[in-house]
């Protein structure tokens with residue numbers, strides 16, 4: 001936690017601010033480890049204040065007192081409390097989370113805060129792109145639960161299930177095996193509907209053809225993300241060719257990705273393979289960062305300006321989607337390390353026919 005605060009202090013110094021006002025719940029969790037949607041932090045050069053309401057004050061005092069001055073916050077006294085800190089600390093330039101604040105909150109803040117406000121931009125998001133070993137172990141645990149759920153699902157998966165049955169089974173298995181929650185709304189779509197990358201499961205029985213399942217678990221706020229596509233019934237030659245192309249695109253991208261590589265180059269390796277035979281059928285980017293949020297930086301996309309760095313956790317998820325026919329995606333989640341890449345995802349990628 002101290003290192004994260006130190007990293008943030010460097011960012012606010014670069015901005016020319018003497019303090020930062022943290023209001024987003026994800027930044028609060030990142031900087032305290034406590035999931036209080038309404039918690040507020042004020043971090044100055046030498047001090048750090050955690051403003052927590054009655055519901056969280058006990059846990060905040062127990063867990064944060066060695067780093068933060070913990071203050072019990074009465075919501076009606078928020079700006080008096082903030083201005084008191086600004087005065088005590090002699091703050092005249094306050095950075096704030098401009099990328100994560102409503103217009104009305106901003107209007108109130110700018111009329112109440114007795115300091116010049118400076119937008120923090122993506123500073124906290126950038127810090128979050130490089131994971132610590134502690135964060136990595138939570139992500140690894142979330143993915144291990146996800147892999148286990150998939151292997152247990154395969155023991156019961158059958159053509160009489162509905163798409164919702166499959167989604168519910170996966171979510172049950174993840175929760176039963178230690179997940180705090182699901183990472184996002186589970187995707188389990190079959191037949192012609194599998195051409196929709198983010199389709200919603202229905203109460204219809206599984207259709208013959210591809211069944212794409214995209215799902216993940218959270219552990220202590222950290223997400224996992226994985227996709228596997230299986231076949232309900234036998235796969236014909238064209239389906240096998242499509243599946244093999246997605247797998248080849250993923251395998252080659254995984255082999256190519258390393259620290260120092262521009263994210264856009266990673267995307268291009270997979271995209272070139274798919275476009276050769278399925279031009280225009282891969283309509284999303286190759287991957288995204290994963291952490292306290294399911295989608296965070298860096299993005300593996302043609303437009304990305306980012307360079308892969310040790311500590312980045314990203315997905316590698318090429319897909320081919322043919323509208324009205326079917327679609328297929330295979331997604332792993334990896335850790336970029338100095339000189340190597342660790343793949344968290346252990347589930348089989350052989351084409352399974354149910």
Ligand SMILES: [Mn+2]
Pocket residue numbers: 225226288315317331
């Ligand atoms: Mn994903």
